[in-house]
Amino acid sequence: MADVPWRPALPTDLTPIAEWVETPKALERWAGPGLSWPTDGPTLWQEIDGGGLPSFCLVSEREPIAFGQLVIKGERHYHLARVIVSPAHRRLGLGESLCRRLLTEARQRRAEHVTLNVFTDNRPAIDLYRRLGFVEQGAVDTRGIQPMQLRQFEDVDNKDP
Numbered sequence: 001m002a003d004v005p006w007r008p009a010l011p012t013d014l015t016p017i018a019e020w021v022e023t024p025k026a027l028e029r030w031a032g033p034g035l036s037w038p039t040d041g042p043t044l045w046q047e048i049d050g051g052g053l054p055s056f057c058l059v060s061e062r063e064p065i066a067f068g069q070l071v072i073k074g075e076r077h078y079h080l081a082r083v084i085v086s087p088a089h090r091r092l093g094l095g096e097s098l099c100r101r102l103l104t105e106a107r108q109r110r111a112e113h114v115t116l117n118v119f120t121d122n123r124p125a126i127d128l129y130r131r132l133g134f135v136e137q138g139a140v141d142t143r144g145i146q147p148m149q150l151r152q153f154e155d156v157d158n159k160d161p
Contacts, residue, residue, distance in 0.1 A: 078109065
């Protein structure tokens with residue numbers, strides 16, 4: 001896929017993104033526990049702190065086609081979170097492009113540590129994160145979530161597919 005525009009997410013972006021998440025379980029797996037169901041864009045924006053966290057989209061014709069956030073975990077420690085690609089645009093390399101751009105953003109914010117969590121049954125995501133240089137860090141929790149940490153931050157510079 002050609003270079004896809006990237007920009008900070010807007011509150012209105014969460015309206016179509018909320019439609020990508022079809023069940024309460026899918027919402028919890030993507031955005032975490034304790035969110036309202038059914039959800040809508042304004043509620044979701046508020047509950048995931050879209051205005052307070054660095055939140056970004058890949059866009060096509062001004063519409064979001066991928067979304068992700070950087071959660072600030074500590075001094076120079078960022079956490080990739082809530083990475084999602086539109087169902088109509090999956091398997092096109094957009095997840096990798098989005099993650100690389102999020103990592104570049106974290107670097108620009110002077111991050112030294114980058115982490116993420118992934119469900120162990122999400123093999124495509126695990127494969128992507130390993131390609132980006134993430135390694136398992138710690139034990140899998142009772143929900144099946146594997147924490148991962150970026151091994152070598154220098155290797156992930158903006159190398160879009």
